[in-house]
Amino acid sequence: MPTLFSPTRQECMKRILYLLVFVMILQLADAQFSKTLFDTYDVYKFNGISSKRMKHAELMTHLEALKQSLGTLVTIKQIGSSAEGRSINLLTLGSGKTKIFLWSQMHGDEPTATMALLDILNYIALHKNSAEVKKILSETTLLMIPMLNPDGAERFQRRTSQGIDMNRDALRLQTPEARILKATRDTYNPEIGFNLHDQDPRYTVGENGTVAVISLLAPAFNVERSDNAVRLRAKKIASELTLVLNQFVKGHIAKYDDTFEPRAFGDNIQKWGTSTVLIESGGWKDDPEKMFIRKLNCVGLLSVFYSIATSAYEQTGTQPYENLPMNTKNLYDIIVEKVTLKFSDNRPSIVVDVAINKEEVKDSTGTYWKGRVVDLGDLSVFTAHEKINGEGKILDANDFELGDILKVDDVRKLLK
Template sequence: MKSIFTLVLAIFSFSMMGQVNDMTTSLYDSYSKYKEPSLDKRRIKHEDIQPLILKLKNNPSYTVQKVGESIKGKDINLISVGTGAVNVFLWSQMHGDEPTATQAIFDIFNFLNSNDFKAEKKELLSKLTVHFMPMLNPDGAEVFTRRNALGIDINRDALMLQSPEGQVLKRIRDSLDADFGFNLHDQSTYYNAERTPKPATISYLAPAYNYEKDINDVRGNAMKVIVFMNSIIQKYAPGQVGRYNDDFEPRAFGDNIQKWGTSAILIESGGYKNDVEKQEIRKLNFVSILSACYTIANGNYKNISIDDYEKIPQNDRKLFDLKIERFTHNLLGKDYILDIGINHLEVQDKNYDSFYNVGSIVEKGDLSTFYGYETVDATGYRLIEGKVYPETIQTMKDLEAMDIYELLKSGYTYVRLADFSQKDKDVSLPINILDKDQKVPGFYVNIGNNPNFVLQKDGSVDYAVVNGFLIDLKTEESNFKNAIFYGK
């Protein structure tokens, strides 16, 4: 009799899991209907989400409460929906420069407010009460920085509770005594799934609650939900899911929330090729969070083996924006075969609304165990430092009329401009600009230098690297964003 019951339970669980899989496939395919259009860039601020929160406050399906203030007096809100006995608590942007999940939360509200999937949403919200705290660190978001106005990392304040934002998080967690908690973050785009060239687009963690990394029911339930989310995301970003390091951090909120009895799940948004604003990753957050809510509501996560949690590849940090392999470089009359890794630093504008890129060589030598979003096999190519075009160009209009690609093929990665009044450093054309009397910046293939060079083979310049961006001169294809104005 027991074996028959087990078989029936397994068939039922498989059927339920299949239903949720079908649901999330539909969500992914129809996502554009729910994407909140006013939050289309990463650099979102407190004022950007206030009109959206006000709409929810005027919707009787939601309870919107001001639950605290940031150091600089910005409201922190808790938005609740549903009538179920199981409490799910999600908080985002604890770090001000990690907004991807905040955007996804407002997409989820649009989904909940739509006329689609009525039966599924009714079931979900009758079993769960879901509480959202978007943008826990609005002061950090204002200047797109990790820390709060006190200069501390809120995620390392779970014990001292010196930040008002951390105090709010602790108080709400305790008052809800939530069954599940989702700690929503962004991680570096340079993480990859261990021993693969694929970025860790989404990474998960069921934080440890002690140094021994014990697994009780609370942590085990978090692991099971993560296994389910991973199975969903693998359909859309195969091989691009990582597992965050679970070393116990006694000061961190995730670790302590697990310890306090809420099944804590960390979701980290990493990198995705050609997705600088993380809009595809935002979509994956939307699907991941909703799929988690559905498996919690149906309870089918309980039948998932936690052994599959350890099968998710660990996060590694072996990615560059650009990796150039095995080029020849001459130093003091001798040839060397080298690899270099190049990344792009985002430099904020004065209002923290936008940014420009500054390329930098971050590693050099044997990089055979590293990977790149873009990789060039430069075997047989010589790396030659970019030259300055010998004539001074009068105006930007004159420069725009020139064939920039021909200049690059001739080895020129800099021009002098007599009249250039641009306030910011970024340049839209794929060539760097110098003042008329300025000397070319020294390059050399050294770590920390801004990379501007060409790759030459058999007398032909086939590739240029301008401000760290690769330009294929044979096809004129590139992922170029901006060059640099080296003004005084």
């Protein structure tokens, strides 16, 4: 006899169906939110960032401006100083039970996510009365440290001013910057963390040769790379992020190697109980300033905050993340294909592919993009942002050297 507490089989099926429809509606709403964030980005992005080489003083000016527009929605608190005395600040927004901790630029030359965090703050300021922002701020507490390594940012270098890779200092905690990160995590014990980095812009996705615009990792907490509840939640969040980004850059998202690194922060923060996702901003054709990748970070993170607020990500499972192809390295910026390399002495001419990567070179007058010859020979297994047909053309071996910077601003000028 069915009662209120023991529903009939038919009633059970009905309830499951309702639940499925409810989940589908949530997922559709999520997709719509992401699409709107992507389509309207130019309206709400934070204007005024000079370049990806933004330094600490500029960041502080921007945070001050955002504090004015966010009002009581944000508190900004100095939680310590870098080795050279620059302030490191924690921003807190929202009052929800799920704490989401984000830290950017522990490597000083990896600024993409710092710019995206400013976009996110500006979005919240402009849409504080929207249903999505209200939901995010009532269900979650956002804890952000933008630019954890301001001394490195000052020099646009990976390491701290004391020459330490902070991401290998999670155990010894010798650097003041690493101690600040650890202390903040321990103070708040957040459920969820985002470890925000940039990777080599020439990483590719699996074997298909397309550039990896974003690579994701739910870091391992032990050598065996086991799963526990903490890491599984990180994988679900990484899956949710994958589905969001697939709407815009499908085929350009890779999975970062999950070999356990006992000294790294991501791995340890996972071990200490915060479900952590590493976001590595990679490369994109004609985007050396990383402005498109900054947009993807902003859209991806805001979308995932909302999924966490509605708990929709819990239904996503781990497969979208698990199925991502691995990060690989099969890409050069330019390949000149099948050009004839001619020598001025008696050595015979040979047909080669020439790979050139663009890099930033600094001198007393500024920073410039220059081409460096990085490989020579049969490069048919590699892809490139740009392939130049060299068939029938001659390259004089005296005009360039493997490993050297090109003397001309365009390699085409060397082809005869």
